[in-house]
Amino acid sequence: MDSSSYTYFKEQKLSIICAPFCGGQGKPGVEKGPRYMLKNGLETDLKELGWTTKIDEPLDEKELLEKTKIHDGIDFYKNAKRPSLVGETSQKIYQSVKDALAEDRFPLTLGGDHSIAIGTVSAVIDKFPDVGLLWIDAHADINTLESTDSGNLHGCPVSFLMGLNGPENTPDALKWCPGSLKPSKIAYIGLRDVDAAEKKIIKDMGISAFSMYHVDKYGINKVIEMALEAIHPGGGNGPVMCSYDVDAVDPLFVPATGTPVRGGLTLRESLFLVERLAETGNLVGLDIVECNPNLAVDDIHVANTISAGCAIARCALGETLL
Ligand SMILES: NC(=[NH2+])NCCC[C@H](N)C(=O)O
Numbered sequence: 001m002d003s004s005s006y007t008y009f010k011e012q013k014l015s016i017i018c019a020p021f022c023g024g025q026g027k028p029g030v031e032k033g034p035r036y037m038l039k040n041g042l043e044t045d046l047k048e049l050g051w052t053t054k055i056d057e058p059l060d061e062k063e064l065l066e067k068t069k070i071h072d073g074i075d076f077y078k079n080a081k082r083p084s085l086v087g088e089t090s091q092k093i094y095q096s097v098k099d100a101l102a103e104d105r106f107p108l109t110l111g112g113d114h115s116i117a118i119g120t121v122s123a124v125i126d127k128f129p130d131v132g133l134l135w136i137d138a139h140a141d142i143n144t145l146e147s148t149d150s151g152n153l154h155g156c157p158v159s160f161l162m163g164l165n166g167p168e169n170t171p172d173a174l175k176w177c178p179g180s181l182k183p184s185k186i187a188y189i190g191l192r193d194v195d196a197a198e199k200k201i202i203k204d205m206g207i208s209a210f211s212m213y214h215v216d217k218y219g220i221n222k223v224i225e226m227a228l229e230a231i232h233p234g235g236g237n238g239p240v241m242c243s244y245d246v247d248a249v250d251p252l253f254v255p256a257t258g259t260p261v262r263g264g265l266t267l268r269e270s271l272f273l274v275e276r277l278a279e280t281g282n283l284v285g286l287d288i289v290e291c292n293p294n295l296a297v298d299d300i301h302v303a304n305t306i307s308a309g310c311a312i313a314r315c316a317l318g319e320t321l322l
């Protein structure tokens, strides 16, 4: 694929931003995601695709894990767990993504849990105000601080991105987040486990949501076209950020993740989705989150999960386009 195929990254430069954070949920191990994906050869593979790469590690994995334990039980905002740590950490990721974009580098962020997307998506919106967000996930992650039952902030990033909590109801450490994402600029794909309160928000705000039902009904290709048209009406053209939670993929293919839900995307549907985005040339950012090697029952589970995460990155960045 020649470099001119990337509308916004003609020089084909890229930053791999490591976000080894587990404090947005309760299962340790998800902080290992970036390390495992890099060990799987992701950087070399992306170089082979023609990208000039740079690795950015704004967080120290060990130190952050220790900090997460210290914050347990003391860092609360209403029912929400570790808001200060989530705020502080996602702000560092925000800065890294901003730095990457300032150098015209494609920001590929490896999580970590999905709360880190508060940082990645905010930074991409700063650079591309009309960006559309594709949220690929079994879950909607749009709970507010009021509505979250679990108190896990990885179930809430979209509400912060949209400013749904309101300034007086936002923990201090998250006040940096502009919260300017418009409902019309979001499309979900892969949903199948959405809380009642989340369904109400999605409905009331008119957010485009393609669940597994729609994938079965229309097929993944048509669903992607509809999602692109939803975020960029009149042809589906314009910058697209993709925040990819690997639990969108069926647990048969991606077993090692914190909140698996059966009945998900097949591995091919999962990859086709990002191949199609690569083909548009309009992708301006990608997160791959929620790989948790600790939750595998054996090495095959780890290998399947990590290799699926890496394949999503490679396909989004041009691997299968000839
Ligand atoms: N990023 C994720 N895997 N999120 C799962 C969220 C599950 C549930 N809706 C909650 O609020 O806790």
Ligand SMILES: [Mn+2]
Residues within 6 Å of the ligand: 137, 138, 139, 245, 247, 248, 259
């Ligand atoms: Mn999820």
Ligand SMILES: [Mn+2]
Residues within 6 Å of the ligand: 114, 137, 139, 141, 154, 245
């Ligand atoms: Mn998620």
